Amino acid sequence: MLYTMKDLAAIMPELIVAVFAFAILLIDLWLPKKSKGLNGVLALLGVVIAFGVTASMYSKNISAFNGMVVMDKASNFVGIIMLLTAFASIILSFDFIKREELEAGEYYEVLLFSIVAMQALASTYNLITMFVAVETLSIGMYILTGFLKNKNESVEGAMKYYILGSFASSFLVLGIGLIYGLFGSADLNIVKAGLAHADSLHKWASILAFLFIFVGFGFKIAAFPFHSWTPDVYAAAPTPMSAFMSIAPKAAAFLALLRFLIVGMGPIEVEWTKILWVVAVFTMTFGNTVALFQKDLKRLLGYSSIAHAGYMLVGITAANYLGYGSVMFYLFGYLFMNLGAFAIAEFISTKEDRGTEIANLKGMGYRYPLMGAAMLLFMFCLAGVPPTVGFVGKYYLFSAAVKSHLYYLAVIGVVNSAISAYFYLNVIVTMYMKGEPEDAKPVFNSVPLKVVVMLGALGVMYIGIFPSTFLDIAIHSIGF
Amino acid sequence: MVAIMFFILSLITIGGALGTVIARNAYSSALWMITSFLGVSGLFVMLNAPFIAMLQIIVYAGAIAVLILFVMMLMDRRVLENKDRFNPQYLWGAIFGAGLLADLLALALKFKIDISQAGKNLTINGSNTKMVGDVLFKHYLFPFEMVAIVLLVALVGAIVLSKDDEKEAR
Numbered sequence: 001m002l003y004t005m006k007d008l009a010a011i012m013p014e015l016i017v018a019v020f021a022f023a024i025l026l027i028d029l030w031l032p033k034k035s036k037g038l039n040g041v042l043a044l045l046g047v048v049i050a051f052g053v054t055a056s057m058y059s060k061n062i063s064a065f066n067g068m069v070v071m072d073k074a075s076n077f078v079g080i081i082m083l084l085t086a087f088a089s090i091i092l093s094f095d096f097i098k099r100e101e102l103e104a105g106e107y108y109e110v111l112l113f114s115i116v117a118m119q120a121l122a123s124t125y126n127l128i129t130m131f132v133a134v135e136t137l138s139i140g141m142y143i144l145t146g147f148l149k150n151k152n153e154s155v156e157g158a159m160k161y162y163i164l165g166s167f168a169s170s171f172l173v174l175g176i177g178l179i180y181g182l183f184g185s186a187d188l189n190i191v192k193a194g195l196a197h198a199d200s201l202h203k204w205a206s207i208l209a210f211l212f213i214f215v216g217f218g219f220k221i222a223a224f225p226f227h228s229w230t231p232d233v234y235a236a237a238p239t240p241m242s243a244f245m246s247i248a249p250k251a252a253a254f255l256a257l258l259r260f261l262i263v264g265m266g267p268i269e270v271e272w273t274k275i276l277w278v279v280a281v282f283t284m285t286f287g288n289t290v291a292l293f294q295k296d297l298k299r300l301l302g303y304s305s306i307a308h309a310g311y312m313l314v315g316i317t318a319a320n321y322l323g324y325g326s327v328m329f330y331l332f333g334y335l336f337m338n339l340g341a342f343a344i345a346e347f348i349s350t351k352e353d354r355g356t357e358i359a360n361l362k363g364m365g366y367r368y369p370l371m372g373a374a375m376l377l378f379m380f381c382l383a384g385v386p387p388t389v390g391f392v393g394k395y396y397l398f399s400a401a402v403k404s405h406l407y408y409l410a411v412i413g414v415v416n417s418a419i420s421a422y423f424y425l426n427v428i429v430t431m432y433m434k435g436e437p438e439d440a441k442p443v444f445n446s447v448p449l450k451v452v453v454m455l456g457a458l459g460v461m462y463i464g465i466f467p468s469t470f471l472d473i474a475i476h477s478i479g480f
Numbered sequence: 481m482v483a484i485m486f487f488i489l490s491l492i493t494i495g496g497a498l499g500t501v502i503a504r505n506a507y508s509s510a511l512w513m514i515t516s517f518l519g520v521s522g523l524f525v526m527l528n529a530p531f532i533a534m535l536q537i538i539v540y541a542g543a544i545a546v547l548i549l550f551v552m553m554l555m556d557r558r559v560l561e562n563k564d565r566f567n568p569q570y571l572w573g574a575i576f577g578a579g580l581l582a583d584l585l586a587l588a589l590k591f592k593i594d595i596s597q598a599g600k601n602l603t604i605n606g607s608n609t610k611m612v613g614d615v616l617f618k619h620y621l622f623p624f625e626m627v628a629i630v631l632l633v634a635l636v637g638a639i640v641l642s643k644d645d646e647k648e649a650r
Contacts, residue, residue: 003621011622018629025636068622106640113633120626132626143637379627387632 010064010071013050013079014119017221020046020311021112028105044090051083067187068126075123077328077477078255081335082118082248088339088452092240095446114140119251127176130256138165139309141245145237158237164229165225172216178209188264195267207271220253222310223261226284231302243342246305251331258324263480269319276317282418284310291423297345297356315397323400325475333389337381341458344375347444374457376428381460383424384417388464493519510548522574528600531609
């Protein structure tokens with residue numbers, strides 16, 4: 001059993017990002033304090049090259065390292081989502097870490113290593129690789145959450161995330177152990193073959209194992225009973241990292257969950273759709289109702305991300321290829337709207353305190369017309385108003401549910417979107433109709449940030465108006 | 481002969497574990513724990529798993545126990561002495577422990593698992609260690625390399641988060 005170049009080709013994007021991470025680790029030692037900004041440029045370069053490679057290898061289908069790693073359209077599609085997110089978050093970080101006096105190469109290094117872990121998580125059918133990847137990316141996220149270590153809030157958020165995350169990981173590894181004990185392998189294809197003609201004991205034990213593993217993944221995607229870390233962590237983390245961790249780890253975890261459910265747990269689809277039905281309903285409803293009472297923009301986005309995880313679970317519950325494809329498309333659209341909204345949160349934040357209260361947005365629509373208009377677009381998009389990408393994504397998710405005759409689920413989803421419109425529109429009302437604040441706080445004037453906001457707005461509009469190409473790619477990316 | 485060896489090793493293991501709990505002094509507790517680890521590693525040898533036996537000695541008896549002793553050396557003696565040996569949860573602990581023991585005994589009696597051949601089936605050229613290496617570095621090469629990244633990230637993170645910036649600036 002010798003590994004060849006073919007095996008290396010399958011992990012090419014991972015390798016490139018890892019090489020740049022190691023390069024930053026070493027180069028950072030020799031950089032004088034003045035030119036620490038070079039680290040960010042280097043990280044950006046690595047992400048761009050990895051993006052190019054992923055895009056050029058898009059329709060490859062390679063299985064490597066003894067089936068430990070696969071490279072298929074789905075992994076590449078999610079890889080593109082993650083690298084785009086990383087690209088934007090690194091740009092958002094440029095001025096942010098200068099302002100917070102955090103000029104450390106480790107910031108970008110940990111970020112790049114967690115991207116490597118996410119890429120590995122998205123491209124494997126092996127539960128052991130999945131577990132190692134989940135651990136790596138979680139540790140990276142814990143560190144990045146606590147990076148503002150002179151702010152108590154950030155440290156507290158990191159600690160909460162760390163404790164709850166380790167707890168969820170222990171469930172994940174317990175489930176994997178159960179699966180391994182039942183079927184003698186951690187490879188999902190072998191699990192599927194074993195489960196297809198298993199007796200009822202094995203079947204019930206694997207439902208138990210599914211529940212354990214779902215705790216692990218549910219934690220990563222912020223599904224209902226495992227969501228409680230989300231608002232705290234998003235509010236506490238450095239804003240570019242909140243943007244990053246609201247999209248990239250979710251995308252990777254959703255694909256891993258899809259692989260686990262479709263391939264590994266395929267024979268017990270009837271059982272897991274029932275469980276996911278309940279989880280999806282509670283996730284949507286909880287996220288949206290609690291978001292109604294939020295005063296802080298970052299916390300609001302945290303609850304809204306729980307609700308959006310619920311919408312995407314609707315697509316998985318539908319258990320047809322339209323549903324799986326719409327989850328991928330939704331993730332792709334979600335990338336633009338959420339990055340934009342978090343960029344605006346960074347725009348109004350200040351160094352001294354958090355400064356992201358929704359009340360601080362008062363009169364922003366008139367003082368900064370361009371940023372205000374972009375925020376209006378992002379809020380409409382998150383609420384799912386046409387012609388933005390949020391509408392197209394939700395439309396396909398719910399129509400997949402209807403296609404599988406899950407009418408109640410689709411109705412609950414639509415009702416939830418209507419509830420969510422209240423708090424998203426509230427942000428817009430605050431921006432345009434609540435008058436001027438008595439003491440207008442200075443905003444964070446950063447050119448890279450504005451570029452990201454504009455790119456996000458452009459993406460939201462463009463994909464919303466011409467969705468067909470992207471939809472086609474997304475729907476056909478799930479081929480397992 | 482094998483049975484006698486097993487009982488001696490079991491005695492060392494259980495005795496060591498009991499000593500860990502009962503000892504009045506925290507230092508002797510740690511030493512009793514090493515005794516228990518050595519017994520466990522002997523049990524692994526009896527299961528034809530010499531590699532895990534050596535790991536048990538190097539990692540547990542060597543590194544972890546020594547680390548615990550080091551920490552105790554750095555601490556104030558008075559913190560360690562005259563402590564209650566049992567916290568209020570000992571009853572629950574005893575109940576759960578008894579339950580687990582009953583569970584294990586029931587399983588052992590019901591399925592009559594033959595472990596005399598346990599490690600012998602998992603060998604290459606008669607060597608269990610070779611088998612472990614083969615599986616780890618060939619079959620599981622990719623996750624193994626990922627673990628290297630986990631350790632690196634954790635290390636970097638620990639340093640970054642615990643570094644004192646104020647001191648450095650001075």
